[in-house]
Amino acid sequence: MAIKLYGAVGSSPTFRALAALIEKDLDFEFIPVDYAGREHKSPEFLQRNPFGQIPVFEDGDLKVFESRAITKYVAEAYADKGTDMTNNEPKKLAIQMVWMEVESQKFEPASARLVWELALKPILGLETDDGVVPEFEEKLTQVLDVYEQRLTESKYLGGDIFTLADLHHLPNVHYLMGTKAKSLFHARPHVSAWASDILSRPAWVKVASMLAQLANKHIF
Template identity: 45%
Template sequence: MATPVKVYGPPMSTAVSRVLACLLEKDVPFQLINISMAKGEHKKPDFLKLQPFGQVPAFQDESTTLFESRAICRYITEKHQNQGNKGLYGTDLLAKASIDQWLEAEGQSFNPPSSTLVFQLAFAPRMKIKQDEGLIKQNEAKLAKVLDVYEKRLGESRYLAGDEFSLADLSHLPNTQYLVNGTDRGETITSRKNVGRWWSEISTRESWKKVVEMQNPAPPRSA
């Protein structure tokens, strides 16, 4: 048996959960090594050898180490293209270009406002950090403009890059999960007919349900 790949980071991290969903879609065995951000383990010298920017995830495949979740996902899908979900990163040049196009849209247009909202609305209260109402309003407006584009696109095709679920859709799962289920702004997604339908489909995939279970482990049963 091949050595399982290693993913370093907490499953609560949006970037870590993106990689976990990809591994599950591709049926690639993995070992999750939790890194405590609260204890500063992501800034320790041993971890910085794997991820020089001191962020999560770091990824190890035998002697290969990678960072940046979207690059890791591309690597996983290319290396294991003949197993699991074979169309996750397209099967021809045009399909790959379409997926890359929407992956870029996610990284450049969707991620900045949605990440800010997730931090301000879901994480700041837990961390006892004062919320910035101005920043929240500003990013709500930015995200709404992005979702208007998505609404039109998803009226034309079932998924962002075409009629098959792909990395482009998968990459949106982590932030959208927090927005819909961890804040009071879920209607930003669910109130849009096509975006809401799309979210309902992608968020109920078995791979993502497993990631959510890893983020919210069931409490131990009493004897």
């Protein structure tokens, strides 16, 4: 099979890439990386990503790392397949790109720390650092206030269609909706409706089902 995705269960970047592949209805091979065993730091894996991080995507002889770069490649290289996740008109594309940047620079730093403290630490049997949670809840609150205003103007962050600007949020939104941080989303009606919409997409339901099945097997 030409398309391969190397990743780990529990990894938001891995599931971000998986969501794009499934939205595009592509055939691919998912290759689990033993993160606990530090397989991602092995000499063999470092040939795929010199930073020793996941996921890594291969399409024939092409190797791409960084989950957002993977989703952009998939959306553009396979534009004729599955869901169209890119606004092609230049002005609309510019708006989409703005909100993709907002996700990576504003939403990700706050939400990722809350995912780690509130969702992943309990799964791994680690103790949540209650001292830092309020700080990152406040940071996420500020981002979601902006989102609430934006979502009064269009159905999705990047415009009137589902795009990568929305898809990139999916893993962290999914995790946080299983924690007390869900109240931050529900307190904002437009944000709440948007989150419910993107989480109910068939492609993400498949990804979440995969995550649940592997979690039940105590793979992570």
